[in-house]
Amino acid sequence: MHSLTINNIAQEDAVGYAVIAGVSKVKFELKIKESEVKGPQKAVSPDPAVAEPKSEEPKGTPSAPTESSAPDTSGTVSDGIAPEGLPEIHQPDTRQDLTGLFTEKPQSGEVNVGENITFVARVCGESLLKKPTVKWFKGKWMDLASKSGKHLQLKEHYDRNTKVYTFEMHIIAAKGNFAGAYRCEVSSKDKFDSCNFDLAVHEARTTDGFDIRTAFRRTSTDAGEDSGELDFSALLKKSTESEVDVWEILQKASPSEYEKIAFQHGITDLRGMLKRLKKMKKEEKKSAAFLRKLDPAYQVEKGHKIKMQIEVANPDAEVKWLKNGQEIHLTGRYIFESVGNKRFLTINNCTLADDAAYTCMIGEEKTITELFVKEPPVLIVRNLEDQMVMKGERVEFECEVSEEGAQVKWEKDGVELTRDESFKYRFKKDGCKHVLIINDVTKEDCGHYRVKTNGGQSLAELMVQEKQLEVYQSIADLTVKAKDQAVFKCEVSDENVKGIWYKNGVEVKADARTHITHIGRIHKLTIDDVKPEDEGDYTFVPEGYAFNLSAKLNFLEVKIDFVPRQDPPKIHLDCMGRTAESTILVVAGNKLRLDVPITGDPAPIVVWTKGEKVGVLTDSDGHVHVESTKGHCIFTIEGAERQDEGVYSVIVRNPAGEDTADINVKVVDVPDPPEAPRILSVGEDSCIVQWDPPLFDGGQPVIGYVLERKKKKSYRWMRLNFDPYKETTYEAKRMIEGVAYEMRVYAVNAIGMSRPSAASQPFVPVAPTSEPTGLCVEDISDTTISLKWRAPERIGSAELEGYGVEYCKEGCKSDEWIPAFKGLTERTSVIIRDLPTGEKMQFRVRAYNMAGPSPAATLQQAVTIREIMQRPKIWVPRNLRQTLIKKVGEMINLVIPFQGKPRPQVTWTKNDEPLDPKQVSIRNSDTDTILFIRRSERKDSGKYDVQVQIENVEDRASVNIQIVDLPGPPQNLKVIDVWGFNVALEWKPPKDNGNCDITGYTIQKADKKTMEWYTVFEHYRRTNCVVSDLIMGNEYVFRVYAINMVGLSPEPCLSKDSAYIQKTGIVYKPPSYKEHDFSEAPKFTHPLVSRSVIAGYSATLSCSVRGIPKPKITWYKNKMDITNEAKYRMFSNQGVLTLEIRKPCPFDGGVYMCKAINDSGEDIVECKLEVRRKYMPLTQELLKNLLSNS
Template identity: 80%
Template sequence: MPEPVKKAEAPVEAPAAAPGESRSVEPKPAPAPPAATPTGADTAAPAAGAAHPAEDAQPPDTRQDLTGLFTEKPQSGEVTVGGNITFVAKVNAESLLKKPTIKWFKGKWMDLASKSGKHLQLKETYDRNTKVYTFEMQIIAAKANFAGGYRCEVSSRDKFDSCNFELAVHGDSTDGNEDSGELDFSTLLKKSAVQVSTESDVDVWEILSHAPASEYEKIAFQYGITDLRGMLKRLKKMKKEEKKSAAFLKKLDPAYQVTKGHKIKLAVEVANPDVEVKWLKNGQEIQKTGRYIFESVGNMRYLTINHCSLADDAAYSCVVGEEKCTTELFVKEPPVLIVKNLEDQMVMKGERVELECEVSEEGASVKWEKDGVELTRDESFKYRFKKDGCKHILIINEATKEDCGHYKVKTNGGESMAELMVQEKELEVYQSIADLTVKAKDQAVFKCEVSDENVRGTWYKNGVEVKPDARVNITHIGRIHKLTIDDVKPEDEGDYTFVPDGYAFNLSAKLNFLDPPKIHLDCMSCTAESTIVVVAGNKLRLDVPITGDPAPTVVWTKGEKVVTEGDGRVHVETTKGHCIFTIEGAERQDEGIYSVVVRNPAGEDTADINVKVVDVPDPPQAPRILSVGEDSCVVQWDPPLFDGGQPVIGYVLERKKTKSYRWMRLNFDPYPETTYEAKRMIEGVPYEMRVYAVNSIGMSRHSPASQPFVPVAPTSEPIGLCVDDISDTSISLKWRAPERIGSAELEGYVVEYCKEGSKSDEWIPAIQGLTERTSLIIRDLTTGDKLQFRVRAYNMAGPSAPATLAQPVTIREIMQRPKIWLPRNLRQTIVKKVGDTVNLLIPFQGKPRPIVTWSKDGEPLNPTFANVRNSDLDTILFIRKTERKHSGKYDLKVQIENVEDTVSINLQIVDLPGPPQALKIMDVWGFNVALEWKPPKDNGNCEITGYTIQKADKKTMEWYTVYEQYRRTNCVSSDLIMGNEYVFRVFAMNLVGLSPEACNTKDSAYIQKTGIMYKPPTYKEHDFSEAPKFTHPLVNRSIIAGYNATLSCSVRGIPKPKVTWYKNKMDITNEAKYRMLSKQGVLTLEIRKPCPFDGGVYTCKAVNDSGEDIVECKLEVRRKYPVVWAQGQKHTACVLFLHDPLRHSSLSLFAPFSSFKNNTHHKSLHQIKARLLIRFIILLCSSNS
């Protein structure tokens, strides 16, 4: 049986105490024992004294696991009496498959959806961008009895979430008469003496443990406990003391509770993670089925019971070896709810009264009360209680005046109340009020007559009491009651009711207001300003507001034709307050005057609407080509026959090539004339033209294309004819192609010349035929002649106009003074980094070709120092990889006979600077250190732009920059840390960058602590210097010519010695044939492909400040002899010939195959040759020795 334990998050209103009962239960909160591990919101109830979820009253559902659907939960709030408050809940529906469903509850199971009205409004909105649902519950004009616990539940298929919140209402409570029954949060009592209190949650088991046994039954009924046997067993177990167990780290709780149809998970923690456990139900072992699931996770053991039923209400045990722990599972049935409430009744004295309600469970126990006093079966059997399934009926056989009052029925899940009124006699109605239908400004009179002239009554309109005023008059003369309304208005229409005082009936009638129909339009005239214009193809919708009561009928006509309702292209429809006329895809024939007539019994009204349909114009006729030019044409066309109802504002023209499918627009703004000159066409290409007409609505369809036409024009003359070069017997001419080639392709040019003073027709062709080039050299001319030259371009249309020189040319070579055109960027010093490439191009002029001479610093330029390449018009100075020695002044001289021109170019090769010199710590005071140094010896061939000073703590030796781009050679480093010892270093900086190495201070600066003076001891610095000494000498070698060879030795010395290699006492450091390597003191000289002349005595010399050492060896290079092989015809022998070209001698070695043992017929020829070669080398070595 269920155990009704309160849930802390959702308090339930305590039942009101009966009149005269002054005792109330005020339990003290007791600490709750540990709860079971639930798998969902309602899967398991906690142990004794713990809270139960409010969802226990819901029907069985497998979705009860909380999934966190809320993105914003409603928060508890406070409000004063009469104020408004809104609770907001938000749900993210991005991962939901269907729209979430939300429910609002007061207490545990009062659904507020049915209470929506004047005091409660529920709203719902959805944001499509964020996919968030927003649910709002707004409480309007709050009352004191609205206070309490509320719950919000949201679900979507298999997902569920719940949230509890509180509402506190401050201020004096009202009597509950106004708006009674509209919200009814807690079935408000109509008597103010009965207060609804919202007590804090109580621990039922704490109350029972301190109450006497005689009070158990009363407390059980008060808190909804129906299983007295289970209650007594649980109380007995609560008094037992638990013993410590060696097998269990955590036992089962004394009791669990679960709602019928839900699931529960029982959990224990064992000491041994590998131990096997058994689960028992009432002493019998449970077998694993679909409803019983056993789980083992580490030290935890779980028993899950799905779809709990009343048969699962039993004692469960977990057995580990000889020990076991036991618990009691209570399966709680849902609380009994009142499905159908009691209804107020008014009866005559002596009549039979039946107060009926319906509950959610058959056979449930209910309690009947009258004015707070419990009703029982007395001796006179005045009250009888009847049960019929879920129905419960209270029967009063003969009602009396004493039976008047408030009757209440209670269950453990709710209550319902109704009022019973008993009348002594019945009031007769001689004349009832009748329905009235009046017109505007008429008078309406409601009149009724009852049997008792002393009975007063109240008039209501739509449930609201009617108050008399200047237009409304209420009279009562004898038995006649009258309501008179003068100058009736539309707002007077409604249901009027007369309610006699003290009687449970009323008289009702309806006032119908007749309002003549009226059309409310501003465009009912046929003037141009009131005409409705619609573009053809668009939808025309006329929404005409109309008034009239009763609703008038609407008739639309066009001319003599009536437009009826339908689904065609033109149709009408009528709604409340509007009549709608629609044209789908307006056409020209829809233009005209439409009439609308509205009629009702009070009259009629008519309106005319002028509709004009406008469209784009018709296409013009095919354009005509009036004239054609070399790249243009003149086209003319006629205006369209129909302008679409709007004046034509212009035309748009297009053209295309006859063989193309793409039309090109010639103008984008409408052209107002009907004649147009089209330009920029290609000659020789056939074209077509077409035209569009444009009005304010849009552009018409295009006109038919014109007849094809072809623009044709001759080519223009060549341009830019000039003399490129001239000598005593020849001349070089050049020109550019004509600006306009013409419709045909350019075939070539003709060059002609004539003597000055000759006739115009004596032009002599310079060459036979045409030339495609734009330059020509004419040879075999007479020295001293004055000639005129001209050039003509030819295409399919013939020769163009000639291009001639401005004046005749004398055939004689012209001397040109040498001139160097030094580029502007070379007139200032050229700065390059070491390793960059220098490529200087310097143009010059002069005829005949001048002599070009380069020099550096006044000395002729060595070809190995820099590369120079000269041409007729320029010279190039190229240095592939610059070095510091390339810096200097370069002089360029161009000379023709005794005339010359000279320019100078300054080249500066810069490199990184060397480190500064003599960095010293000049002074240390406080937290400051004064430094001083000297500029570097090597400034990198450019100005020192600054210094970078860094400091480092000797503990970490991490360097930090003190100054950057510092210009002076002394500085002060401040803000040093007391007690630390610092060293400093300085980098020099020039245009290239920082010096590769820094200058470090030999001493360190110690920042003394205040009041402590430390004098470090002085030590004599050890001298680590050592003179060079070869630890491994060079070894004499004999090598074969043509193969790379190496000579190696090792040397030691401090500082690192400088190594120089010699061959026959000649320095070979800069020789490309030799490669010197040095690594970790091992010195290697590599000789690339040596020849016999590379033999000799090689010497290695190591020098440093402490001394020097020398080691040498002898190298012999042997010649590489050509080897010739000969083989017998029958592969019986092999002969090796060796020829020495210097000694003019040769050697031969004959070896028969039979001399090679061990199956020589299986050996390859290559193996035999290898063995023969080895024998020969051995023989050769022995002969040399």
């Protein structure tokens, strides 16, 4: 364990810290909060009756520790307020828990709003190697260590005498939203224990009078209570969103979905809510006092109003309302109403403290409900911003939500992000701010990142670019004289980049005259005492990058010739030339120094002029300086500007003459910013932007442009290209549809990048919809056509404004399309009138949204505007393609659709004969024909033919109708044979089968004495049967019904003859008995017992056996049969077996086994016999013999 201690902490210590262990690194920040109260103060209880003196504190509750004995836990800022003692009802259970780490667990408690309460947990440290770690949670997720402050303090101390750790959670000035389920977790190395407890927060009782006006909002915003008028407008607003019942969702959902539902609906105390859900009664008994009870559960959003209603049987009954078992008193928030038999409880401005169980009582009877107060959805106040970074950098996506402690989810390209072992992604919370931190970004981290809450989401894009080395200052050509110093200097963007200097391709090594330095981003090559051999091309090559910087060193050799004393002046500009085209380039803002060598005797006078109209330059003309030294004239411009550009002339005079030279100085600069870019068009995730070149290119041609974009509500500009883009039209991609953007442009020349242009007009990337689908011709006439289509498959984020329909003649040009109507239509069908008859026309439909028209949906070929001759065709419904079966008396209604233009002629026939109009009705329309029979009869059965005809073209179809009825009775029922208790019957099928097949018969019997009929067979298919199980001595008659698909025949067929079942004599059959089998397999009832005997004395082994028949006995010694050996005798007496061993010797020891066998089986028993040697007594004579022999 490693710790960092900072004594006498000051504001300067509030910085970032890091812990490095091997290759792991953890960063954290230290925040210092100024103490509001310098000295310790006592907490002031809002209710004197509740705050008890410290001396009366219960024994089970420890006194609040002082600052010296109970320092705050990590991350807890103490307010210096000593917590009050626990009330007596909150005494913790001091019994030790021998199975966990807790010796005392925190107990559930109750507190009024504004009062204090303390929860205590104790852990025994005798068996722990180090201090345990304790965490306090509210609900399932909320870690209370981050919430400590004014209303919550976490303290701990250690008693060295008892070796007990005490952990305390002090809640000061409790609020309504503090109520709920809490959890305390303790862990020490591989041990873990947790304890759940609840806190109930009650509203403080008030004795003020009730004012119903407080239940409504006022129109004035003044602080006064009575200012403004009551505003009931909220009651008139119609709710547009459907109410979501979280209780019902939880009851129907599986346990695996509880956490997802809790995140969507903002439930922080899911555990407490599920406990209450489990206690809800599924079925309630009927009550005499209540006509209508409370619903099982209610829900309301925080800050809204809820009304609970019951109906009582007795209008004069007294009703009590209770909240968590305590009676509710009339206040400004609780309203009791009584209207007839109805009773109402209204709770205004609901808070989290109202989330509780409510009971309505009438005498001893009661009804209970649960109220769930939903917190408002968490909204994203500040959205994420797009970011573009270099590879290896750290990225932070930051957003701000509307509630502290809200749960958010981070996703990348639709996949949820979690903490991993490599600490790639880190999640940080700071109040309402939520930050996603990505360390050491790579190309794989590019994508869209989304943060989600239960009330909104925000999306941003991350682009990662490879690091490019920028050259801030390149090396320049040098012209030096002998013995001077030459310095090549360059500056690059990365101070960690090293490089190598080369001269004419050969690496330069440092020596006494050559010095190579690298300080930060600046690289220098210094050459002292320049010699002619130092002249050449010098190159600097950065390591790891494929480019170099080159410059040339020119050695200026000054030749001095002997001249007479009168020497005319001369200007030595051999290295530059003396032509008017000699130009010196200088970057605006840089210093220009011209050191011109001159000769002449006597020393000449130097005069510098600029252009023809500019006067003589003196040595103090602003930022232009002129000075002369022996052998040189120096011209300097400090911070060159654009107006310094021009031709400078230097004139040297002496009595021997004069000399003149012209130097053209050109000042180059970065270009002017371009004008604001124009957005030509937008797409689903792209736009085309265009701009004009800058008015001034800075004296160097523009080599390209750099573009940036940003979201309209953001402040971060995101670069779209790193290499200069040469054109003035650019297509920007990878934007989010429906989000407003702005664009700006930089111009780039060889000197650098201009200032940014003004931002473009805001635009929203929106793609046109896809083309409408399913365009077809619904109907057509000589001058009219009816078209219909379906909506586009993809509409996008912009709303669909409507459809435009156009037409033109076949083969027309693209600009000859004629709108079918003005504006747009929202319908998906249209009728176009007044079209030229006989012309071939083309039609197209386009969908419109704010991005413009979609691609056109067209017909595959041109349409001729002419009435179409449609061949007649009958479409027989599927149910009429088979025989239509109806019962007698039922109605028949046949609808036969057909097609044909012009309207065809319809003809019906039955069995090739015309229909009887008195029995059958026919009705025809343009698209179908109907055959109707109000009451069908058997004679209506037959084949009906329908024919549709247009001139000489016709089509036919047939429909078979079968009218069925009940069958007639069977015929000629006879008794064929009678034997024993059986009768054989036979009959013939009925003459009338009811116009359908006979499906079976029902056979019944009756005793002639009673003539009560009993069914023997139902749905019997054959025409003969055998009736069995008849009663002896009775005479029977029989009848048969026929059955078809309609039912039983109305009349049965009776048997003419009866069947008499005669009595038979009794024959005695003696019972047969099976002989009992007394055989039994051998079984030893007493086993052999192992023995130890002395050699020379006879020994016996005994056992007992039973078995039928008598088993054969065989004895074995060491698995060898000893039956026939004379040394052994075997005896058997009434099942007792004895083996006698005569005078055994040690050789006779071993394992003896007895085996019994008969026809039913066998059994074995064995024992071990040990034979000890016989020892002689030691006498004096024997002792003398032994001594004499020795």
